[in-house]
Amino acid sequence: MTKQRIERDFYPTPVWCVKALLQQIEFRPNDVISEPCRGDGRILNELRESHKTKWAEISEDIDYLKPNQNMAADVIITNPPFSLALEFISTALTRDLSYDGTMCFLLRLSMLGSKSRADFWRKFPWTNLLILTPRPSFVHGSSDNSEYAWICWDRGNRIKRPEFWTLKRSEVEQ
Template identity: 75%
Template sequence: MAKARIEKDFYPTPSWCVKALLECIEIREGDVIAEPCRGDGRITNELPDGNMIKWAEITDGVDYLDNSIDMSADVIITNPPFSLALEFIQTAMNRDLAVDGTMCFLLRLSWLGSKGRADFWRKFPFTNLLILTPRPSFVHKGSDNSEYAWVCWDKGNRIKRPALWTLKKEEVEHVG
């Protein structure tokens, strides 16, 4: 029997996943950082002090897909609702990401292989795939049955790892 989906696709990002990603990214002075799906702040709470942070969160009445909001940014980091991940990526890429920006989306690796998204990947090829190991646990303890990665588009040359890299939980300081 399939597990029921959690309301509004709310699967909070484990802090070690965010910390591991941030160890790979050079956040520059003056960079504006956006978090399109703030949730309970798991990502925004880990962001460095001193940079402007913009956020959206549907449960707080701020819908990222609403074209009337300003979410323009140099760096975009999010764990999108999987049911709307394509729309979030397209919105970030077409509306919000600076010309020399960097964006990282937490996605299931299986999301890459969909026949329906093949043309999308050709139009928006990513530059980095940062695979999380072990599989993150989003709810209840234990891991998901899916592999996850930060899929990144790094036009700003901020990511300081090879195009394909593994982010290991045990290498993150102060694992959360």
């Protein structure tokens, strides 16, 4: 029995995954932070109120890939729909991320190992791979047998960890 995909790939990010990532980023006082796939706001809700934020959300008729507003930012953090992840990455890197910006996308590690995506990763090489352990649970309290990581492009040296690091749920500050 195969599970059906949820409409628009809406798989809310577990809060511990957001907190684990945010604890690794050194934000600058004037950073503008963008969330291209706001969903129910789990990423933006964990940011300090002093941060200037921008967001898009297709269910609210704000399509990040075709915005009606300026989405330029110093930091971009999102859990994109997996079916459109490459489009979101390329758009963010070529259109919106500042020259010294930092970008983190929550993705399945299997996104890295496809022959059809090999040239994409050469064109847009990431700088940091922050692997989540244990596997996050997105729907109904269970895991989907996929490994996940925050794949990051850190042009601004905001990430406080080596290129490969494991983010453990047990170490997340609550």
